[in-house]
Amino acid sequence: MKILVTVKEVAEAEDDFDIDGLDIDERYLEFDLNEWDEYAIEEAVQIKEDGDDVEVVSVTIGPERAEETIRMGLAKGVDRAIRVWDDAFADVGMLDPKTKADVLSAVVEDEQPDLVLTGVQAGDDSFGATGVTLAETIDFEWGAVVNALDLDAGAGVASVHRELEGGIEELTDIELPAVLTIQTGINEPRYASLRGIRQAQSKPLDLHELDDLGLEESDLESPLSRTAMYEPESEGDATVFEGSAEETATELASLLRDVGVVEG
Amino acid sequence: MSDVLAITEHRQGELRDVSSELVTVGSELAAQQGGELHLGIIGGDVDAFAEELSLEGVETIHTVDHGDEFNHDVYTQATAQLFGDIDPTTLLLPNSVNGLDYAPAVASELDIPLVTDAIAISRDDGLEVTREMYGSKVETTVAVDAEVAAVSVRPAEWEPTEAAGDPAIESFDADIDEDAVKSTVTGFEEVAGGDVDISEANFLISIGRGIEEEDNLPLIEDLVEATDATLSSSRPIVDNGWLPKNRQVGQSGKVVTPDVYLAIGISGAVQHVAGMKGSDTIVAINTDPNAPIMDLADYAIVDDLFDVVPALIEALE
Numbered sequence: 001m002k003i004l005v006t007v008k009e010v011a012e013a014e015d016d017f018d019i020d021g022l023d024i025d026e027r028y029l030e031f032d033l034n035e036w037d038e039y040a041i042e043e044a045v046q047i048k049e050d051g052d053d054v055e056v057v058s059v060t061i062g063p064e065r066a067e068e069t070i071r072m073g074l075a076k077g078v079d080r081a082i083r084v085w086d087d088a089f090a091d092v093g094m095l096d097p098k099t100k101a102d103v104l105s106a107v108v109e110d111e112q113p114d115l116v117l118t119g120v121q122a123g124d125d126s127f128g129a130t131g132v133t134l135a136e137t138i139d140f141e142w143g144a145v146v147n148a149l150d151l152d153a154g155a156g157v158a159s160v161h162r163e164l165e166g167g168i169e170e171l172t173d174i175e176l177p178a179v180l181t182i183q184t185g186i187n188e189p190r191y192a193s194l195r196g197i198r199q200a201q202s203k204p205l206d207l208h209e210l211d212d213l214g215l216e217e218s219d220l221e222s223p224l225s226r227t228a229m230y231e232p233e234s235e236g237d238a239t240v241f242e243g244s245a246e247e248t249a250t251e252l253a254s255l256l257r258d259v260g261v262v263e264g
Numbered sequence: 265m266s267d268v269l270a271i272t273e274h275r276q277g278e279l280r281d282v283s284s285e286l287v288t289v290g291s292e293l294a295a296q297q298g299g300e301l302h303l304g305i306i307g308g309d310v311d312a313f314a315e316e317l318s319l320e321g322v323e324t325i326h327t328v329d330h331g332d333e334f335n336h337d338v339y340t341q342a343t344a345q346l347f348g349d350i351d352p353t354t355l356l357l358p359n360s361v362n363g364l365d366y367a368p369a370v371a372s373e374l375d376i377p378l379v380t381d382a383i384a385i386s387r388d389d390g391l392e393v394t395r396e397m398y399g400s401k402v403e404t405t406v407a408v409d410a411e412v413a414a415v416s417v418r419p420a421e422w423e424p425t426e427a428a429g430d431p432a433i434e435s436f437d438a439d440i441d442e443d444a445v446k447s448t449v450t451g452f453e454e455v456a457g458g459d460v461d462i463s464e465a466n467f468l469i470s471i472g473r474g475i476e477e478e479d480n481l482p483l484i485e486d487l488v489e490a491t492d493a494t495l496s497s498s499r500p501i502v503d504n505g506w507l508p509k510n511r512q513v514g515q516s517g518k519v520v521t522p523d524v525y526l527a528i529g530i531s532g533a534v535q536h537v538a539g540m541k542g543s544d545t546i547v548a549i550n551t552d553p554n555a556p557i558m559d560l561a562d563y564a565i566v567d568d569l570f571d572v573v574p575a576l577i578e579a580l581e
């Protein structure tokens with residue numbers, strides 16, 4: 001069995017930042033493995049460890065910088081990684097879910113996985129649509145916001161829990177092949193061991209350019225474009241307690257007494 | 265063709281709030297487009313739901329009487345067929361968990377662009393959608409260069425429409441291909457039960473990822489004890505297994521409305537805020553003055569929790 005895991009390197013804004021044009025100035029961004037994808041990787045690696053002959057391959061659309069993130073996946077047990085990039089990507093303002101899915105579907109065609117795991121969303125743009133768009137594009141079945149997974153590869157069924165709102169989970173049987181979007185908390189992602197980190201250095205990490213995937217620059221044209229980014233006007237009118245920790249804590253203590261939730 | 269089609273949502277026999285919020289955003293948008301608002305109701309007690317959603321601004325309600333509960337394959341097919349029949353300019357869907365499970369599939373099948381999690385939508389020259397990025401720290405506008413598009417709408421962002429209206433109610437005979445239905449909902453499970461019910465508490469002290477490590481939790485537990493409050497948390501604390509699920513506040517946890525909600529080291533992500541914005545008094549302790557929770561807070565301390573919390577325990581003694 002082969003599991004393909006989509007892995008994104010996401011940007012996180014520092015506490016203080018400036019916006020430069022249509023994005024936060026890169027000096028104020030930190031790049032990291034997407035939180036949701038970390039759980040997707042762990043889920044795939046656990047399936048590998050529990051089964052025979054399971055290969056876990058990760059795929060990332062991202063510039064060379066993303067290789068550090070990709071190696072983190074390899075260090076945690078991914079067997080082999082694919083990075084898709086091409087100068088043409090740098091010129092695209094916004095990769096919408098459909099465009100991404102088209103690129104990823106070319107990789108699916110090459111790899112022929114039985115199961116694709118993605119994160120529910122990417123922590124930076126929170127679009128939350130790539131996984132299910134991919135499923136529809138490659139004609140796989142799917143399940144979104146999965147927080148428990150029991151795979152019966154023999155029967156060709158994934159029994160999942162989908163985490164709905166308000167502490168309710170939906171129990172669903174999904175026919176394979178399928179794309180599942182993985183929710184945080186489904187497992188406990190491991191830390192990469194020193195040995196894992198060493199091994200990751202020698203695991204295959206292949207670059208695919210558009211050509212290699214049979215795609216053209218025009219395939220990256222997106223109907224969506226970002227036209228502005230700004231800090232929202234603060235609607236808040238919070239009273240900010242100023243001073244040392246002792247001073248602010250004293251003010252908060254008297255507030256709590258005034259409101260009546262603590263005695264005294 | 266300048267109409268809006270909005271697909272409503274229900275679960276276990278009840279309409280979800282986002283349905284009447286979709287009427288609000290849908291009728292505003294229909295007016296801007298010079299068209300009409302159509303609602304789609306798929307599955308469940310469609311007649312009762314249609315009656316409940318006979319609201320101001322709705323021109324026509326289309327009911328698809330198929331199944332009791334949400335199934336993404338059925339929803340995808342039915343929505344695509346409704347779309348084909350009504351031929352709207354904009355398709356509105358809820359950005360709920362079930363919306364995440366079918367909106368992208370519908371858009372992909374119809375080959376129309378999708379913008380998710382909208383907090384504002386307008387049409388002037390073209391469709392323009394406002395959405396957040398970077399954990400709600402910034403807003404962006406996204407321009408859609410297409411005649412027809414799908415937008416998923418953030419729940420609880422628009423006021424629900426309450427005024428009654430007089431829409432036509434039409435039954436739509438969707439042709440569901442059962443062979444293409446490859447997922448089966450076998451049941452529901454309630455999680456987060458147990459001994460404590462944080463939604464009953466009048467003073468919640470809620471801890472987030474700012475606590476960094478499980479070993480630091482006793483600091484907060486000391487504060488909880490000193491104040492006789494109830495301990496709750498954001499999601500990562502529960503995901504890490506540091507607190508049980510019944511302590512989680514938010515979209516997938518509990519909705520709480522205490523007299524005081526003290527958020528310590530919590531950024532205020534939208535799914536967290538969904539569970540606590542109805543609190544009477546919100547107090548935030550956070551090192552980041554730009555954290556979204558600050559917009560919601562009535563009182564705030566911009567400082568390190570590892571300094572403030574010990575000082576607070578002392579000040580209370």
Ligand SMILES: Cc1cc2nc3c(=O)[nH]c(=O)nc-3n(C[C@H](O)[C@H](O)[C@H](O)COP(=O)(O)OP(=O)(O)OC[C@H]3O[C@@H](n4cnc5c(N)ncnc54)[C@H](O)[C@@H]3O)c2cc1C
Pocket residue numbers: 120121145361399471472473474475497498499500512513514515516517518528529530531532533534535536539549550551552555567568569570
């Ligand atoms: C489908 C779905 C459902 C979800 N459901 C929920 C839900 O029910 N509940 C929920 O909470 N989340 C939910 N989430 C997750 C949500 O998006 C956020 O990831 C989560 O709420 C973040 O938790 P946090 O604020 O504790 O962590 P972070 O966002 O990492 O914030 C930590 C905060 O701590 C501050 N901080 C750090 N160090 C200190 C210090 N020393 N002193 C003071 N402050 C400090 C930081 O400035 C930051 O603001 C859901 C997500 C999805 C996609």
